[in-house]
Amino acid sequence: MPVSIEIQGVTKRFGEVSAVEDLTFTVRPGRVTGFLGPNGAGKTTTLRILLGLVTATAGSATFGGARYGDLPSPLGTVGAALEAASFHPGRSARDFLRVHAAGGGIDAGRVDVVLQMVGMTTYADRRVGGYSLGMRQRLGLAAALLGDPDVLVLDEPTNGLDPEGIRWTREFLRAFAGTGRTVLVSSHLLAEVQQMVDDVVVLANGRLVYSGTLEELASREQVTTRVRAADAAALAAALTAAGIGVRDGGGELLVDAMPETVGQVAFRAGQELHLLAPLGGGLEELFLRMTGGER
Numbered sequence: 001m002p003v004s005i006e007i008q009g010v011t012k013r014f015g016e017v018s019a020v021e022d023l024t025f026t027v028r029p030g031r032v033t034g035f036l037g038p039n040g041a042g043k044t045t046t047l048r049i050l051l052g053l054v055t056a057t058a059g060s061a062t063f064g065g066a067r068y069g070d071l072p073s074p075l076g077t078v079g080a081a082l083e084a085a086s087f088h089p090g091r092s093a094r095d096f097l098r099v100h101a102a103g104g105g106i107d108a109g110r111v112d113v114v115l116q117m118v119g120m121t122t123y124a125d126r127r128v129g130g131y132s133l134g135m136r137q138r139l140g141l142a143a144a145l146l147g148d149p150d151v152l153v154l155d156e157p158t159n160g161l162d163p164e165g166i167r168w169t170r171e172f173l174r175a176f177a178g179t180g181r182t183v184l185v186s187s188h189l190l191a192e193v194q195q196m197v198d199d200v201v202v203l204a205n206g207r208l209v210y211s212g213t214l215e216e217l218a219s220r221e222q223v224t225t226r227v228r229a230a231d232a233a234a235l236a237a238a239l240t241a242a243g244i245g246v247r248d249g250g251g252e253l254l255v256d257a258m259p260e261t262v263g264q265v266a267f268r269a270g271q272e273l274h275l276l277a278p279l280g281g282g283l284e285e286l287f288l289r290m291t292g293g294e295r
């Protein structure tokens with residue numbers, strides 16, 4: 001059954017620290033969605049709220065309208081792998097999955113199925129302590145798949161993987177979403193997930209900076225201009241008044257228009273420019289600037 005993820009006005013404060021602030025977005029079934037932002041942006045906190053591990057200060061996070069804790073069959077709806085889990089090094093993958101299945105009331109027959117799905121059958125009886133990071137990631141994925149879920153939520157599944165591991169993950173997740181299921185993968189690097197995602201949700205400092213298709217983001221990159229002005233606020237106001245989108249790009253403005261257009265608006269508004277340049281550098285550059293990161 002197709003299940004969406006709905007994040008509605010989610011805020012989480014840890015004392016004085018606001019980890020996530022008024023976050024709203026939807027993750028659609030049949031697609032792979034990248035959940036992006038630099039370290040500390042609030043991705044893990046959001047995923048933990050979604051899975052009922054942390055209580056939100058405000059807002060709601062649901063799967064097809066139900067909170068994780070209210071799902072009639074949580075493991076059959078959502079499979080999650082949060083960070084490279086700490087598996088007991090002395091156990092084999094098969095043992096680990098058996099225990100996990102038993103704990104979740106899942107038929108032991110699923111263990112072989114998921115081992116096969118992640119291509120781990122040959123290594124299933126070896127001790128996890130000898131596994132590479134890539135194999136551990138696959139074991140985490142296998143555990144998430146035990147309940148045959150409609151939704152997969154994976155925290156940094158490509159972290160530390162070599163290009164072959166990333167390619168394998170990409171193909172697996174694309175095929176999974178291709179069956180009408182929902183995939184949410186977090187990453188702090190757009191480049192790592194760019195080839196596998198249809199949609200992207202971008203966070204910076206706990207706030208949403210973009211939610212939409214990768215295609216739309218890519219088309220934005222084509223017409224984004226970097227601008228520095230003597231009075232950035234006044235220029236931003238003039239651009240906004242002209243119906244042009246303006247974002248803060250960490251010390252400069254990112255403007256959704258060609259340099260010529262920005263130059264005209266600035267000239268008419270009597271604003272002094274110090275930099276007027278096409279963004280260039282591709283999608284990763286746009287991502288870094290949107291999230292206020294350094295190159």
Ligand SMILES: Nc1ncnc2c1ncn2[C@@H]1O[C@H](COP(=O)(O)OP(=O)(O)OP(=O)(O)O)[C@@H](O)[C@H]1O
Pocket residue numbers: 014017018019020037038039040041042043044045046188
């Ligand atoms: N339990 C906690 N107590 C206090 N502050 C926290 C707690 N958990 C997270 N934070 C803070 O909330 C902010 C967001 O953290 P979070 O781990 O969600 O970011 P992230 O985007 O997942 O980053 P990373 O990729 O490093 O995990 C950070 O400033 C972090 O220090």
